[in-house]
Amino acid sequence: MVITRALIIDDQDSLLNSLRIFFELRGWEVTTASTGREGLKKARTLQPSLVILDLRLPDMDGQEILERLRHEMPATQVIVVTAFQDMDNTIRCIKLGAFDFIHKPIDIDELETALNRFSNVSKAQGAKPPIEAPLHSVSCEDSPYIVGKSQAMKDVFKKIAMVSDSRVTVLIQGESGTGKELVARAIHYQGAYRSHPFMVVDCSILVDTLTESQLFGYEKGAFTGAEMMRKGTLESAGEGTIFFDEIGELPLRLQSKLLRFLHEKGYTRVGGTQPMHSEARIIAATNRNLEQMASEGRMRTDLFYRLQVVTIYMPPLRDRRSDIPLLASSLLEKIGHKLRVPIKSLTNGAMQELESYSWPGNVRQLENTLTKAAVLTKSSVLDKEDIIHANAHIDRSSPEKGGVDKTLAEVEKEHILRVLNAKEGHLGQACRTLGISRPTLRSKLKQYGVNQT
Ligand SMILES: Nc1ncnc2c1ncn2[C@@H]1O[C@H](COP(=O)(O)OP(=O)(O)OP(=O)(O)O)[C@@H](O)[C@H]1O
Numbered sequence: 001m002v003i004t005r006a007l008i009i010d011d012q013d014s015l016l017n018s019l020r021i022f023f024e025l026r027g028w029e030v031t032t033a034s035t036g037r038e039g040l041k042k043a044r045t046l047q048p049s050l051v052i053l054d055l056r057l058p059d060m061d062g063q064e065i066l067e068r069l070r071h072e073m074p075a076t077q078v079i080v081v082t083a084f085q086d087m088d089n090t091i092r093c094i095k096l097g098a099f100d101f102i103h104k105p106i107d108i109d110e111l112e113t114a115l116n117r118f119s120n121v122s123k124a125q126g127a128k129p130p131i132e133a134p135l136h137s138v139s140c141e142d143s144p145y146i147v148g149k150s151q152a153m154k155d156v157f158k159k160i161a162m163v164s165d166s167r168v169t170v171l172i173q174g175e176s177g178t179g180k181e182l183v184a185r186a187i188h189y190q191g192a193y194r195s196h197p198f199m200v201v202d203c204s205i206l207v208d209t210l211t212e213s214q215l216f217g218y219e220k221g222a223f224t225g226a227e228m229m230r231k232g233t234l235e236s237a238g239e240g241t242i243f244f245d246e247i248g249e250l251p252l253r254l255q256s257k258l259l260r261f262l263h264e265k266g267y268t269r270v271g272g273t274q275p276m277h278s279e280a281r282i283i284a285a286t287n288r289n290l291e292q293m294a295s296e297g298r299m300r301t302d303l304f305y306r307l308q309v310v311t312i313y314m315p316p317l318r319d320r321r322s323d324i325p326l327l328a329s330s331l332l333e334k335i336g337h338k339l340r341v342p343i344k345s346l347t348n349g350a351m352q353e354l355e356s357y358s359w360p361g362n363v364r365q366l367e368n369t370l371t372k373a374a375v376l377t378k379s380s381v382l383d384k385e386d387i388i389h390a391n392a393h394i395d396r397s398s399p400e401k402g403g404v405d406k407t408l409a410e411v412e413k414e415h416i417l418r419v420l421n422a423k424e425g426h427l428g429q430a431c432r433t434l435g436i437s438r439p440t441l442r443s444k445l446k447q448y449g450v451n452q453t
């Protein structure tokens with residue numbers, strides 16, 4: 001095998017040519033193929049050290065080609081070319097043993113980074129290309145949609161692929177709004193136990209006793225009002241996943257109980273003595289510095305170590321600005337569907353504004369700003385001013401900043417849109433939460449310029 005021999009499989013001639021030039025300039029021997037079948041044939045004869053594989057080919061499914069390549073020639077590494085919308089596909093490809101992935105349209109810097117990584121790994125292995133056992137392939141329809149093309153997000157995707165089929169405990173750390181819950185859901189829904197429940201325990205909003213009985217269940221008569229036995233989350237989750245959101249807020253007494261569960265999978269219902277058992281997988285998230293909390297005695301050190309068997313760090317948006325254009329367009333699409341408003345696009349100026357802002361509230365703030373701009377702007381294109389205006393509004397209206405300078409009508413409108421957003425655009429559910437009738441909601445939305453079909 002020639003270490004610097006690459007095979008490029010893609011059905012787009014122009015792309016094949018550019019990639020050929022890219023590789024040849026860096027001293028590689030290059031062969032190209034424009035169909036899957038031709039690619040497989042050439043790979044078998046040439047045994048290249050690297051294959052660049054477009055997943056969308058006219059004659060064969062790219063994943064199948066990847067699977068065959070990894071099976072027949074494990075020393076050949078494959079970098080797959082995917083569309084950024086295909087997060088599920090990408091994770092599946094990593095599980096099948098793809099070395100890396102790059103997005104289409106191809107960004108040269110991204111390709112260069114992947115190639116450097118390939119060279120470093122090959123060198124580190126004494127010029128012997130790395131051999132990684134292919135993992136299982138899974139299909140998943142319910143997986144949440146995570147967007148990102150920065151190196152930091154690629155690393156997150158890879159970690160999701162690595163941990164999703166196992167039952168290992170995962171700790172997701174990162175600032176508020178960076179996508180921690182989204183990642184927890186992806187781990188669950190990409191995994192082998194995805195048909196089991198995914199349950200969320202928000203440690204920040206429940207009072208001590210309620211959390212305990214919610215988590216572990218209770219026996220009849222355990223406390224006033226416990227008129228019958230109730231199953232807890234650990235029992236209801238079965239072999240599914242329990243996501244402990246804001247784990248840093250879990251009271252110390254419950255931390256010991258959770259630790260015992262993590263060690264032995266055992267627990268007892270509140271007011272009960274019978275030992276219970278659960279196979280539920282635990283994923284926890286926090287935006288706090290748990291290590292510091294542990295050193296201050298607010299978090300059990302042993303629980304902290306037990307939780308962080310695998311840690312996924314979600315980088316703040318300001319540290320991965322290259323994700324902003326993709327996030328903005330996919331969020332605008334999501335917002336359009338959710339609120340049933342026409343999907344808006346962005347001027348260059350608007351995009352620059354988004355890319356230069358610091359986003360202290362991360363992706364959630366970006367989503368809120370775009371929602372506000374999409375609703376407030378009549379035109380189908382959002383410009384810089386629309387973004388600045390919407391963002392200023394969000395900044396002022398964030399709970400930390402009080403928002404005491406608004407009229408009642410403004411507060412009402414914001415609240416209605418927030419509820420509608422939370423209910424995924426479902427009018428009936430929004431009406432129930434708001435305590436108003438459907439015609440009233442409709443007329444208010446009309447007043448705000450939100451089209452309802
Ligand atoms: N990479 C991403 N691609 C698409 N949407 C994202 C991404 N990251 C975050 N979001 C969206 O941003 C919002 C916040 O994400 P999420 O709730 O997962 O963040 P979080 O880290 O759990 O925040 P918090 O700490 O405030 O609970 C959600 O609406 C989510 O869909």
Ligand SMILES: [Mg+2]
Nearest residue numbers: 180181245285
């Ligand atoms: Mg969250």
